[in-house]
Amino acid sequence: EIWQHLAASTRRVAIGLAIGITIGTLLGVAAGLARVAEDFINAPVQVLRMMPAVALVPVFIIWFGIDDVFKIALIIVAPIFPTYVNVFAGIRSVDQKLIEAAESLNLNRFELMRFILLPGALPQAFVGLRQALGIGWLVLVVAEMQTTPVGLGYLMNDAKEYLRTDQIFLVLVIYAILGLLTDLAVRLLEKRFLSWRNGFAGR
Secondary structure (H helix, E strand, O other), rough: OOOHHHHHHHHHHHHHHHHHHHHHHHHHHHHHHHHHHHHHHHHHHHHHHHHHHHHHHHHHHHHHHOOOOHHHHHHHHHHHHHHHHHHHHHHHHHOOHHHHHHOOOOOOOHHHHHHHHHHHHHHHHHHHHHHHHHOOOOOHHHHHHOOOOOOOHHHHHHHOOOOOOHHHHHOOOHHHHHHHHHHHHHHHHHHHHOOOOOOOOOO
């Protein structure tokens, strides 16, 4: 029975995170590269960022019903903001000397973005990715405890009704393992794409 619930939860998280992280990345890149885009994007995103995802539950139930669309929509919203903030900050924190060096080499805007800005923003972007993945799993718990017949959140809610402490702890362990695996995947991506970075690695 656990595999059925695990498969449903994983599918919801995968779809929601893929869409939410993509939206957050595109907004962060647009706002980071262009001042005009920043003026239009930053203020609304910062306002929405202060709104907890849990507060959107009743609104989303009214809009989307209680099926998977509601759950996936809630998961989509949550990772947008940490992804946006970190991608935007990563682009704006690129060393100005690198920009001047690129201009002296007559790099056009596309080449500047490809070879300087986006690689320079990657370390901060990966921080946002790790935060987004963690938030995605947290929101999944809230979403699946709202009138759903299948999913890890349903198992936990059902166990609460029947005082099954062992089942609750089992679901908590599964959530922890899934979160650890996703974080490990991001760290492997960091090693692959940030091998050029020469920073303090701990002692």
